[in-house]
Amino acid sequence: MAHTTEPTDTAARGGTVSLADLEARAVARGSASGYGDDALIVCDRLVRVYSTDGIEVQALQGLDLLVERGELMALVGASGSGKSTLLNILTGLDVPTAGSASVAGCDLLTMDAATRLRYRREIVGFVWQQTARNLLPFLTAHQNVMLPMQLRGGGGPGGRRGRKARADELLGILDLAHCRDLRPAQLSGGEQQRTAIAVALANSPDVVFADEPTGELDSNTAEQVFAAFRRINDELGTTVVIVTHDAAVAEEVRRTVAIRDGRTASEVLRRTEVDEHGQESVVAQEYATIDRAGRLQLPRDFTEPLGIKERVLLELEEDHIQIHPDRA
Numbered sequence: 346m347a348h349t350t351e352p353t354d355t356a357a358r359g360g361t362v363s364l365a366d367l368e369a370r371a372v373a374r375g376s377a378s379g380y381g382d383d384a385l386i387v388c389d390r391l392v393r394v395y396s397t398d399g400i401e402v403q404a405l406q407g408l409d410l411l412v413e414r415g416e417l418m419a420l421v422g423a424s425g426s427g428k429s430t431l432l433n434i435l436t437g438l439d440v441p442t443a444g445s446a447s448v449a450g451c452d453l454l455t456m457d458a459a460t461r462l463r464y465r466r467e468i469v470g471f472v473w474q475q476t477a478r479n480l481l482p483f484l485t486a487h488q489n490v491m492l493p494m495q496l497r498g499g500g501g502p503g504g505r506r507g508r509k510a511r512a513d514e515l516l517g518i519l520d521l522a523h524c525r526d527l528r529p530a531q532l533s534g535g536e537q538q539r540t541a542i543a544v545a546l547a548n549s550p551d552v553v554f555a556d557e558p559t560g561e562l563d564s565n566t567a568e569q570v571f572a573a574f575r576r577i578n579d580e581l582g583t584t585v586v587i588v589t590h591d592a593a594v595a596e597e598v599r600r601t602v603a604i605r606d607g608r609t610a611s612e613v614l615r616r617t618e619v620d621e622h623g624q625e626s627v628v629a630q631e632y633a634t635i636d637r638a639g640r641l642q643l644p645r646d647f648t649e650p651l652g653i654k655e656r657v658l659l660e661l662e663e664d665h666i667q668i669h670p671d672r673a
């Protein structure tokens with residue numbers, strides 16, 4: 346068999362291949378590979394620039410994100426980091442400036458108006474922070490859940506009776522049977538948000554997006570609403586993406602992705618471990634994310650004490666990479 350030269354070692358150890366070469370190869374490999382082939386949500390170098398009065402704001406600056414089908418995950422980040430901008434794109438309300446984004450195989454850049462409408466009715470569901478934005482005030486909880494199915498038209502599964510039964514089933518799953526014939530003003534904040542989840546699920550979407558769904562609720566009620574998201578993820582298998590400032594919510598999901606300056610910067614993965622006494626504990630590990638070109642953002646807490654500024658020395662070891670400050 347022919348020996349193919351693996352460039353990595355030589356480069357990092359001062360051999361013949363430069364870092365620029367390696368980066369170019371990584372980019373070439375990245376675009377050739379089927380990035381996110383199996384993922385439900387694929388964002389690839391997503392850019393959104395807002396221009397108002399000649400001033401440009403780069404809300405998303407080349408954001409990469411993959412979400413698998415069936416995940417329940419949280420997006421966190423400082424105010425202004427681009428979380429709502431991302432959700433507006435993924436729910437089909439807004440169109441990105443550049444890059445690519447697809448959800449359940451639908452290309453969010455090239456959809457025409459009719460497809461976009463169908464996408465918003467059938468492929469995605471959404472729950473907003475403002476409880477009032479989610480529900481129509483003059484309809485009961487049951488009528489609110491029926492509405493998306495009626496708008497979808499085409500008879501729907503099982504006709505009118507099937508739709509009514511589906512609305513009742515969803516209200517049941519979300520512990521809202523007692524709210525069936527009440528209007529939003531007669532419901533508590535938590536009940537309103539759970540009704541909003543039922544509305545979001547009415548047409549069995551592939552994914553439900555929620556932007557700060559517990560932002561206006563006290564912590565107990567927020568916990569109940571979050572439990573409702575977990576239940577629909579468990580019982581219906583719906584993929585759920587929640588933007589939140591609430592650390593308690595972020596800690597209850599397997600994966601939390603942090604956005605900084607319009608890019609994914611780090612993520613925390615949590616897994617349950619069982620020790621030799623059968624005791625379960627959740628182990629959380631924080632990772633830095635590497636973008637498709639292989640770029641990595643070093644946390645300021647690490648770089649500042651070491652005086653790392655514009656460049657570093659890289660050394661490849663057998664099972665890790667060392668990063669050294671430039672002391673020259």
Ligand SMILES: Nc1ncnc2c1ncn2[C@@H]1O[C@H](COP(=O)(O)OP(=O)(O)OP(=O)(O)O)[C@@H](O)[C@H]1O
Nearest residue numbers: 395397402404422423424425426427428429430431
């Ligand atoms: N319609 C718009 N026109 C101009 N600039 C906008 C618009 N929407 C958002 N921005 C800007 O884009 C950046 C990202 O905003 P975005 O609303 O996505 O942040 P966020 O992470 O959701 O913040 P928050 O946690 O406060 O909700 C901000 O600098 C914001 O001012």
Ligand SMILES: [Mg+2]
Nearest residue numbers: 428429430556
């Ligand atoms: Mg926001």
